[in-house]
Amino acid sequence: MKAGHKFTLWLGAFFGAVVALIAAVAGLVAAGLAPEEQRVLWQVLEERAQLLAFVALILFFACGFILRWLTARFVTPLRALAEQARIASSANIEHRVAVEGGPETAELAAAINRLGDAHRAQHLDMGTRIAESNARLEEERNRLAALMSELSEGVLLCNSEGRILLYNEHARALFTPTGPGPISQQSPVGLGRSVFAFLDRDQVTHALDKIQYGLDREREAPVTRFLTTGAAGGLVRVRLAPFLSAEGRIGGMVLTLEDVTAAFGQEAQRRSLLQALATGVRQPAANVRAAAENLFSFPEMKDEERARFTEIIATESRGLSETIDEALRAYADALKAGLSLEEMRLIDLLGVAGRRIDALPGLSARQETIDESLWIKVDSYAFMQVFAFLAERLRDEYGVREIGFRAAVNGGFIELDLTWSGASATVDALAGWETLPLQVGTEHTPLAIRDVLERHGGEVWHQSNAPSQASWFRFLIPLAEPVVPRQRRRIPMASRPEYYDFDLFKNADAAKGLAGQRLTELSYTVFDTETTGVEPSAGDKIISIGAVRIVNGRLLKQEIYEQLVDPRRSVSKESVRIHGIKARDLAGQPTLPEVLPAFHRFCEDTVLVAHNAAFDMRFLELGEAETGVRFTQPVLDTLLLSAVVHRNLQDHSLEAIAERLGVPVIGRHTALGDAMVTSEIFLKLVALLAERGIATLGQALDASRETYYVRLQY
């Protein structure tokens, strides 16, 4: 009702009430008069009718005035107050009420404003606290992610179903296939993916059984280990520890992964060397001992018998020495191969070498300025031994007391000089020392200087300068690339890094069928293809596939798939104009049957999403016939979903939707670029669908089916 009408009604009612009141009073007064007096009164009133009408008019206006005054003073300000209080309580907590009105209204407004101040303060305080605790949580998560990325082992965290909640780069790398050729290789390690794609289900189940067994017996911190193979055929040692739910059940597991290929190889080699040595020595030693003891026990034996035993001893002793030499050679070779080269600063190596020499009796080291930017790749322990060994030889044979180090760059090498002054060693001396097993004090190694240098690809020679009485051994050691300290992953506080997703825990009860699952909880592969043309029935083929994953409502920009495909046919001019990929770009790329299995693995256990999915699926189906790889998962189409959300709009092209939803379009018409745009659109559509009550996959599929576009296209 309009405010004017309302006022008129009120005014009528008010005036009516006043008139009725006067009439009632007059009626009562008249009722108490004698009939004669009543007649006189009526006469008087009739004579004064004009005056009475005038008074009534005055009364009417007085009523209007009073009503207006009351409305202005109390009703309107109160209404305004209520509205403004509503704004302050919800939309804008900074808003304060201010209305014109009487002192009562002003007082009420002041009280509301005080309430508003208190509400605001409380709100801000709570907001700050929530922000603080969120920031703390985020910081802890980031610290965890950063810590994990620094670990030298691979780490995986998964829920009880084996879905990965968290991983680090090492874990990912351990299982990344290293196949040759241009086929894009995807690690099976990714958020929300199953560990059973790369770990044997039986092994993991067995490990969990063992842990459960331990838990049932209340053993402390049960942990199991097993070996498996990595992507490159290497040995990976898996250490599996459970984490327990509040009820004490296994809620998930932490897997640490370590590449033990090299360690196992060296250990096995050492063991077999020792075994071979033991067996090899025993036989000839037995022969020598038996013969010798015979000689000893039977001094009366005949000369030819004695000669036979002596001969046996001589032959077998020679064999024995050879066996031992051979074993030592093999051991030295193994050691040489096992020298672990590490990148380090030259200045650090020399610093340690200096201290080592200082610690030797009768020797001290002197270090000249060394360029800090020089890096070498060395087994620092072996080099330490070499320097110390040479220092001791020089001290013992030439009376040298002080050893110096200096270095210079020469091409790809560092010339590292071990210098001394005074007696110059002979050229032959170094040649002799080079092949001696290194011995410093009581430390022995079967390695010689030559072995160490061979392993490093280096050389050494002796030089001297007669006038200055300076001599030096010059080591030539290959320069190494400076090691740039690994970039610590800086994670913007606002966005979570995509390496982990603890919210996946909530997905554990996947038992409810896919159709019943919430759209926000599903994992998706959003993909797009580029093709030679638009008519698959006329032989058009896929030339590029791009895909990206969405897990738990998050776009995982690190887990992408991108692959060019050789269609084995020409590319139509029209489509080259769209995507710019020419036939020559595709030469040497794998064909669709080669690519599909890898793409299929990438999509495993996810719902497929594409824009105008029918088109892309048609092309994939053509590949299915050739390879037997079938994409049987549910498919959602952003074109149809957009039509569900905006029924009254006509344009549902990717660009139009992107513009509508405020998604920046980057890399349009590359398969990966389009997949990215589609995925961002999809995430926005999921939120819009929820507003329309479409929350599960089943509902989304049903709604898609019902849209006009479905009727049009199918």
Place this chain on the structure above:
Amino acid sequence: MSKKVLIADDEPNIVTSLEYLMTKSGYEVEVARNGDEALALVESFMPDLVLLDVMMPRRSGYAVCQKMRERPEWRHIKIVMLSAKGREAEVSKGLSLGADAYVTKPFSNRELIARIGALLAENGSPQAP
């Protein structure tokens, strides 16, 4: 009558020493150069004790030992295994297959003779060699 010892080993230098040692210690000695020959000689020579090398061509010492223990009429023959393999598992395997003693090479002649003497004394009346 002196006791009979069969030496089964393919290593000629140890055989020479063992043969001399056993003969000097008063035993009647035969020598087999491989596993098959050892089994044939057990049959024909009927020794009281066999010194059995583990690593022999044709048939290993373990196999010879196992074969011998399958024949009840050879149950009384003592078997001393000699081997350059000295791991615990190997010793244990030899004894489990029925050897009476497992001696790892190199060994002391005197201890070997004492061991053989003791083993042979277990069977029937002790007899000084």
